[in-house]
Amino acid sequence: MFDGAFKSLPTKPKAISKDSYRERQQRFLSQYDVGDLIIVSSLPEATRSNDVHYPYRSSSDMLYMCGWSDPEATLLFYHDEGKWVTHLFVQPKDTLMEIWEGRRPGVEGALKDWPVNQASPSDELIDYLEQLLEDAVRVHVRTGINTLIDSIVMQAVEKRDRKRQHFGTGPISIEDPSRRIAEMRLRKSEEEIEQMRYAAEVSSKAHALAMAASKDGIHEFQIQSIIEGFFVYGGTSGWAYPSIVGCGENATILHYTVNNAPCQSDEIILIDAGAEYEGYAADITRSWPIGGSFSEAQREIYEIVLEAQEKAIDACRVGNPYNMPHEVACRTLAEGLIRLGIITQSLEQALDFETGDLRKWYMHNTGHWLGLDVHDVGTYKPDGTPRLLEAGMVLTVEPGLYFGAWRPDVDCPERYANIGIRIEDDVLVTEGDPDVLTASCPKTIADIERIVGSL
Template sequence: MKTKLIPPQEIFVARRFALVKRVRAISENSIVILNTAPEVARNRDNEYAYRHDSDFYYLTGFTEPEAFLVIQTIGDKTTTHLFCRPKDLEREIWDGIRLGPEAAPEELGIDYAYSIADLDTKMPELMTGFDQVFTRNHTNELMDEYLRKWTGELAKKSRLGISKPSVFQDVECLIHDMRLFKDESEIATMQQAAWISSQAHLAAMKRSKPGLKEYHLEAEILYTFRNHGSESVAYNSIVATGENACVLHYRAADSILKDGDLCLIDAGCELLGYASDITRTFPVNGKFSPAQAQAYNLVLAAQEAAIAKCKVGESFQAPHDAALEVLTKGLFEMGILNQQQHGSIESAIENKAYQPYYMHRTSHWLGMDVHDVGSYRELNDPNKAWRTLQPNMILTVEPGLYFRPSKEIPKEYWNIGIRIEDDVVITTGEPLILSRDVPVTVSEIEAWMAQSS
């Protein structure tokens, strides 16, 4: 299939120039060098399904492997170059159509394009005369190897008056701060991804009944993702029934769904390079027990308190603090924490008395990667304050409670694992929840499952 540009070419061109503006603020004589992700072997003569590098796609819209982007900036002049696989009829018969360097400039809005076979010959030439290189600093072994090779070639020509770059800057921090703020097309794509993921969660709830295995529900999820046009999962799906729900990164396996148990599903699709991330917990038989409903409603109240803090001007930490307060108070009310041992709610939070039952954070950034890029702390702040939430940031809100059998826990709560997760856009008004096409309250979940049975 021919490489497609979604969204339009102009958006990728604008992103490149936005990056150049940030680079120029540091140096007006610089070259940006970025490579995409390599293909990865799964086993003999077989590769994992290829997934492009997120930063590379963000700047180019190009999804083929073996590609390099080069941006030269001198004063107010900018020139862009792309290295990519050449057209090759024999390889295209086996592996699919390539865009090729001849079509790349017009298709991608790039000034010049070359065969990847010319990379080592051409790159020293393109680097000549530039003071600073903006690249991934020491996080990409392949790029490090190339840079040593290219600067070594330039060093050999020093007697000819040719100088090599002397400063290597981190380009990731610049790109990642850009990616933290989503534009309209990105938000629309993530809204659609969340809708598809919601349909998958609905399908899994509908299929659920005692006697099935976790992988049966996973199959419903995967089918729904692909049936609605998603390219892939955004991460390995979690389908965890009973005690397995207390294992945070559990993978769907062959455990049997039992009457009276809960099932926790954490699953999201990837659409056009963007992730969704939704978690719901529901009763296998369609009806919460009193203890399950109590624990579930506590987690839901914590999520509601956290979402209420997803507003401009609040810190990234604020939703987590709000969730902790609700959860810790609830743990006292359930008799799991007690005043004699743990003191006040504030003291219990300070001493992390909640941690055996809630051991992860409430939020993370969401975007092209499920744990998306962007600093959680204020940039250039010597005090490292938490990042202030601003419009068009997107984060998850996912409090949970996990009760393994223990003498500190009343028996009716044993093996209850609950997490509720939604995707939230920071706006100038109320938070926009992208993922509420799937039920979230006890009554909504029970009504859907009763309707589906």
């Protein structure tokens, strides 16, 4: 029976503390030196239509470095009198703007409540930056985010040719700091994990609620509204990425987001949806029969994907290469399809990346890093070799099988026509067993059959 997602919301975690941000900044800055100027920009606002903006979401690096989530912000790190200064430029207090668009912390609020030493109004940024650039030796900025900053930095580098010749000042190089930030973001702190756990919990309950509400004739968008409504109800900022809600043959389209078809009880619905909390994403996929009971054919495919997923989760252990879950999942999927006679190649043939038949039915990877970005940052193969998993890394595990009967490129077996199954959980690597952040989301056939349609 459905135990009522509304009755049992998880407790919200404590916000990430100022001290933690400062510790993070120190760890980041310890990799730099006198003469380094580091610029972290927020993303610009994007227009949706006349006078209407898309809901604002800052750059993940800005969120990671200081937690400032409002637009028009820039964070500078530079040396002053032998010490690092963290200087945040923000939208100033402005009563008229605040009447229309909402309250602003302003410069005073930034200084008081955010982990920075200095704060200034955003309209003073350019003058200030130009001054700093006179003395900076190396500028660290990710270009392409704030084009005005890019052009000022470029000008400073060009100008220094003349000035440097006379005075020996001005920047001589531009580097991208985002790789160093990415290395840090890849390993989550306890506090970050608590935010992620909350996003995962709310998302798990949203999927359970959608299962309970499933019934013959319901439309994909109606189920979408239940899921996304619950994300908001749970106090998250909403979806972390557009929800994929596909029934019947739509379940075989990996990034289907039209979500406008009616659902029939004998069809499988595949939902890939996750909430964002304090900037952190959850990413869950579940697949279930709208009518609440798996057909024999649906059950056969589901069991293979579930077995592959559970084995892949078990491979998320310290010291394993990041791609081991994928290898394990592929092997299990291929074995299953050979058992069912869907693949007639040998196991080794089936797994061949170029000529193997597994790729006809499983054409994506088994996971990705998860964090402030749903496809989170962090190099998978530093120095060309697969990264080894460490405690604190979070990754998704999401094998699937897709039998699109509409596809002209394959001969889809009639028995499995338009079955699309993906099962995705969010997994924290620990010193011990893998910690599945989305474990409360129903996944076994028995649990799913119990809950679907029970609302």
